[in-house]
Amino acid sequence: MSTASDTNRLETFADGVFAIAITLLVIEIHSPDHDQIAQLGGLSHALVQLWPSYVGYVVSFVVIGIMWANHHNIFRYIGRANHVLVMLNLGLLFFVAFLPFPTAILAEYLPSPENRTTATVFYGSNLVFTALFFNVMWRYATTGRRLIRADADQQGIDGVTKEYRFGPVLYAAAALIALVNVWVSLAIHAGLAALYAVPSKSRP
Amino acid sequence: MSTASDTNRLETFADGVFAIAITLLVIEIHSPDHDQIAQLGGLSHALVQLWPSYVGYVVSFVVIGIMWANHHNIFRYIGRANHVLVMLNLGLLFFVAFLPFPTAILAEYLPSPENRTTATVFYGSNLVFTALFFNVMWRYATTGRRLIRADADQQGIDGVTKEYRFGPVLYAAAALIALVNVWVSLAIHAGLAALYAVPSKSRP
Amino acid sequence: MSTASDTNRLETFADGVFAIAITLLVIEIHSPDHDQIAQLGGLSHALVQLWPSYVGYVVSFVVIGIMWANHHNIFRYIGRANHVLVMLNLGLLFFVAFLPFPTAILAEYLPSPENRTTATVFYGSNLVFTALFFNVMWRYATTGRRLIRADADQQGIDGVTKEYRFGPVLYAAAALIALVNVWVSLAIHAGLAALYAVPSKSRP
């Protein structure tokens, strides 16, 4: 038995948390009740009125989905787990599992002019922490190829490192821009996710 | 390390989302409260009155179950994952994870003559998107056998392709028929699922 | 590629549904609110008053836990999955995933003398269906050793078959006894589960 175990259970557990967090987003979308429908003139109008909940669902689904894909991608390189990696991974999952709450706040208060700034900054701040933990975890695993598979290609590793470097700064900027304009802030979150959806050398 | 990873984690994550979405359906069935029971003359009457929730649970359980079985079936052929497949799979899961919401809407408004059409069209539209993503994902993986296992039998692949071809059109038809009659629309959804339950050459 | 796939994904998906159903039970236990606590003279009294919720949690946790252990046990013998097995397994999971609802009904109406019989019969009926699906699935897989591992010992298989044979009848009896006395019915459910907790030849 080696001192470092393989990454199977860490990945299974993380997959579980990602899958649950992404699927829990939907229970924050509440059915309109019969009074609201009568007042708004029909179910179709009421379903349209739920647009802030859909925005929350879409943004957070994309954000968590991309985080899962990132996690999946970096564990193509990381071959072994030790206690520190397990702890850093828990730190990351702390903010992933928390995300349905800021999402609910965002969906609830996006239509409210006096509260939408707070809601968007709160939402964005959470993403800064996920970006930070991704970076720290990746740096820890790759420094001196500490937990890297023997056959992992160094160029690919350097590509990921380069890509991640600006993540926390970009997310912090997106969060702060919400103080000026929440829509620009949300557009940046969507844009950062869209950027990731494009294949690159480090995610073939 | 090859440029395309295997499909293990993609399948684990998808299994998680399918399993959670299918199990969350039950939390949309709300216990009748003590006032309702007093009014309806006992718990047994109140449990019978919940029939629209049971319809929603049954239809959506069958629909998600069949989708999982389909996903399971096509990954018997798909042997490798790349970034595009991961993204298409996330697109599919977006609509799978959303399904508990249209199900709740359906259960809530099926008994309401003026709202049931909207509820059923809304429900059916979601299924059109899942059928579309299944097709796109499958076409992407099979074109030139891009991500197909070396030992996968081409006849089986062609069988799946043929079967999937009419999926989006059939689901769109079922959704639109709800404009005329919601019960026929729901019967078609049930029928399409039942059809799938029969074994065939492409799902031995 | 053989015509029957292995059972990995079927087991992963089932594990997911069992794990979620068993963990969702807790969200049916509702915190007492501040008014109730003031009225009952403190939080400790209010927590004691929640005993029917605890009964529901304990019984259903044990029931689902035992079902998972059973599922786990029979898939030590079943080595291959085909389309029919996938469908039967979905049928079983239909009733497993539904269980949190009858549990909530039981917890809500166990203290109500006029409704507790209905609640307990409703609860027990659900278990009859799970027992039926376990039997049908097991018979299908073992008839002519259709989906059984080559190295699986026939005596162990026969032991499971014998044990399962009376399951549906016993659960039906337990459900019907609730018409006479709900506490005896619940005790039988607990007893059947406890019986299973004892190791035997067919579950070493």
Added chain:
Amino acid sequence: MSTASDTNRLETFADGVFAIAITLLVIEIHSPDHDQIAQLGGLSHALVQLWPSYVGYVVSFVVIGIMWANHHNIFRYIGRANHVLVMLNLGLLFFVAFLPFPTAILAEYLPSPENRTTATVFYGSNLVFTALFFNVMWRYATTGRRLIRADADQQGIDGVTKEYRFGPVLYAAAALIALVNVWVSLAIHAGLAALYAVPSKSRP
């Protein structure tokens, strides 16, 4: 087929329960409503007022995360599962899956001077049971190396045994200290978790 199966499914199921319990914690944090916000003078004040919910989330996330890491660690040594181990593992998961409820109670009544003692003792008692089950499970598996991998190092095993020995007593002490001062009790819970976060010989 050996009489004891491997531990794969037991670990998958446990990972599922841990992942769901840890992710469900967030749904106990309720959005402040519009009235509260108007009264408190803005969303940011309302978000600050939710501090007891954050304390609950943080403490329980850390506690469940550490329990998962412990489970992960001891199954590096345990190589086989038998019926008794499956049952003991279910006993452990019983208290893990229950934890979101005492967490909700803690978050709700931590700000209430007359109820916070009860809430903290209730919370701590649950942890005593998890510590007990961890001990019993570990003792059962390691006695005479009953279910231990052939290549597992005895020194590592003895290290875990030594570490676990005082777990139940320490948790019981932390729970009882809440009768005197709840903040000291919560600090001990946090401290016991933090202690575990440090790598040691038995968790490399």
